[in-house]
Amino acid sequence: MARLPAAVSAGFLLVSACAHTVPPPAPPPETPARVMARIQDWEDRRSLGGGEIVRLATAAPEVTVRVRALRALARIQDVATLDAVVAGLTAPDKAVREEAAFAVGELALSWEPLPEDARTALTGALVRAEASETDGRVRITLLESLGKLATPGAVEVLTARLSPANGPWSEAAATALGVAARKAGAAAVANVPLEAIRALLKPRERSEVNLAGAYLLAASKRPDAVEALRSCLANAHPDVMALCVKGLGDVGSPRDTMALNLMLGDATPRVSAEAARALAKLSAKCEAGAPCDPLLALEGQGRRAKQVAEGKAAQGHALLAVAQQGLPLQGRPVLSRLRSALAEADRIAVSDEAHADLAWLDCRFAAAMDRQQGTLEQVLQCGYGRVPEARRLALGLHEVAQFKGAPNAASKPGDVSPAVPGAAFAVPYLNHVSPLVRGGALDALSERPVPEAMAPVRALIGGGDAVVAVLAAATAGKLKDAAAVPALEALAERVPKEPDLAEAVAGALVALQGRAAEPRLREWLTHPHANVRRVAAESLTTLTGAPVRSNRVELPADTYRPPAAPAGTTLTLRTRKGDITVLLDPDAPLTGGNLVALAKQGYFRGITFHRVVPNFVAQGGDPRGDGEGGPGHSIRCEMTRRPYARGTVGMALSGKDTGGSQFFFTHSPQPHLDGRYTAFGEVVSGMDVVDALLEGTVIDDVIVGTRAP
Template structure:
């Protein structure tokens, strides 16, 4: 079809929907005017129109594009509806899935149906499966079923039609479908048995990865009968992420006699740090004695994330371990986060040595110069109610950093939750919460509000009047302070005994996609994040997430990220940065709408942090390994193409020296 014919066809669709023509004259930034390959939006105003309608959440205006004569617009509209997630689009998407001639269109229709999670789509998805001729589309249909299926329909997902028994794409789709269902709490003995079968080495890597993740993340499973199969996968699978998932799943097979020794061996010997780390996380209190020596050894693992996981093991599971022994081991460690976590474990132990441990932690706090180390030491003191006054003074000290104030508030709340927190100090704690709310710091007031509505703390008798919360709420600014306002509003509703009040989310009109920025970018722009540990190069996914990429580019050009820190690092999960406060509570004065393109969180995916759908701003994270539970829930706007070794070494407090766009 010629360009003029395309314009006429698109205009007819747009006019039928009451829209402006989708094909305006081409902009100056055309392919011939650019010195580099242009992105799709610089070349096609109709795609810009579809992306704008997605950003504005205008389902009715997107639906006509599902019937467009050009496949690329049908694809774009289906993918756009995956972000909108409006069940009003289900009939149109089902029709597209069942009747479109283009496999990629059908794939994206299935993806959008899964994203919408409309149970009424279940029948249509099952009906399409035996008629689907494209293998990849069958995989999409099966995964979408996992997001849509009912408990009654799970049996059909567990049993593939005989004609698909050897179809590798269908095997992957089935595994991912069972994974998605498991995340929703839908599982069965038959589903578990099928997932264990899909772990076997002859199956495709995608299927094994999905099966391992499903077994690791589905709650309430007893996997002891499958311990042998899980152990074989954890030891022998050729893909580190499959081994890691199987190792994590072994936590649910803890009663099998062979599991503790196997986890200890994995923690010591697997060549990939993420598998060693997963083995440590799978260790539990009942297996403490047989795995303890492996956990001690892991405290000095060459990878700091593994060492931290070992310290977290002792914090979670050490029982009646002499506190002074833990103190001695902690003092010998060089990694401050590992040391502080082990000090917390020491304080958690009963016994006469607790006062000496507390003094040692307080002395370290006084001597420390790094705000994040100070914060972690306050976090350790959160294990000891006798340190209440010390932590309170540090938390509200006039010269404290924002980071220290946030960690200190978390520590005070943690102390109050301890069973041995003195009843005589409960009024003092209530005054601390009131001080935090009225102080105006968004992190402190958000954390305080969360504590006030915790029914286990029973603070209503001490703080019955929500007026001080209303005064604090009136001073917050949306959307910048959205997370704090959410917490305050939930607490006000709790104290009043009323249903939760919806918190407004910023609309697209408040910060529309800056198309001038988008169209000036090449098809595959790159940025380098220069950190204190080395450089990380990102490929920006402008075609898939134009609004998110444009915001990131604008912030780069403002120098927004220069001098910031990685404020959150969760081992074998994410390294997160970009917070202007440095504690995770910071934002910009605008929000973005979520852009859920057909992308997946593999190793090195870069996503935008959020406080819920359509609340993204400036914070972003990089994944250490596949994290498929984030798929379709957090915008992916970039991919690491160089420097994953740097990402694996990043720690809390590491500096972002500068972020630059590459020529």
């Protein structure tokens, strides 16, 4: 290298020496806003910041910082932070106590189940805190978290808070007990006094108490609650009625047909749909060969086909509910007559959208008929030539996968034939050009395996479609095909870079390799993606017979992070049934920002609502159209305090931090979803359009906007 002239060199050294004597600039002051930004960063990377979040949650001088740190711990869900979360339950400031109570509930809902000692510790902490809490909001949050925990000790406290029915805690306690029943099973609340629940259903000014009582009554599935369920059908609130109808469908009998038939005529679509589903359930309890009143009631639903033809798509929810629930074999004539009503209505349909809805409903009923017999027949020619072959076949294959055998002529209700035939008819569809059809065939063969499927299933494990590959791996496990192990191991090598493959691959590894799969699964325990670690821990627990847990792992710094959505951001979904406008929740800025970024790319144009379950959810955002697709990246869960009320918008998940592009609208309150799936917004206009959505409704575009403050 050429040397500098001596004079220049000396001057340069002098300047350099002087420069070294200048002190570095002082770092900017550590304002609460800067601390909050760091917490957001750590949270999204699933990092504890070297213990800094725990310190901030327990000792930060600013209440807002402590609250934000506790929210981060709630979303990270690391059992190692249990002590810090519990400490917040006794903090002097009520905002900190309330956030700590919420965080305890989030720990209870961890996708990877908590160890028993942690559940015991959390139960004790919540019980003590609830007994001494003086603030009403905090106490309600404590009751909600007791329901999420669902331990016997939690149920005992919640039961005590049910009475008096007009007391300050009865509503929260009843809802929490319903959540506990949904999480731990109806047996968890079997000892709750029925009279205490009935008292909540008495007419009162606050319908929310009635709603909580009906939610608990329906979730408890108690045979001794039939009279109470019948009584609450007279409630004026549609969601109370729908819950009581749902409960009767689970524990009632064909003798309840008259009462449910009245509900079929209700003007609210979610009530009539729930009544149709309940009657379909009760039809399975009819004696073979005897008159079946529920079936007679359902036969009259053909009139709804004409309403759908007139553009009243919401009336199709009752028909969809029957088709999804299915009918026993003796209900086949009812399904056939309903299809005839659809065909007649199709001749007078007022729009292309109405034609599309009727065509899809026809295929739904055709698939229900095929499910009755366990083979494809009706779906081969359903839909009046308007439903693409791939969509028809995929639907039919998924439906016949549920075939459990037809009742024998002399059998009792619920009995099935001793041997369910294999799904040999599905084998040719493994070579279909559409991945949706191949996936449907794999579903059918997974439930009803046949030896001749081994070779073609094995070939699909190494195919280019990742979803089909993992479904094939799972099916190979059901087939016990040892020859599939090399292909399965090659697929397992892809899991570190394709985390969505983990669950099906792990199941197949356990089925085909047994303990030989243990080393690979233990490697997955340290994978950055939380769902891969959960799958590995659960699989190892199955293999070893001893509880195995994973540890939290920080995500790499370059993990995809969407830009945050500013407060007031809206998304307007343009559909052929009308527009739906959603106001995004500022407490879930990255979840909202992810959908905003996708919308600006035109990602949602032409995507359908692929799943609609009447009186539950309408789900869309999947480019594949079968519920298995996404944008190629995942985002972290951002649990909020927003409850799943009617019109709440949430992210669909297959495990922790697996959100992508699929979202759903709730038709009615769904408290068991609270804190489990990110609730990131609410419908502010177009709820009537949400009610009218049917499977296959197309999203023409999603427009990003701003709502004026």
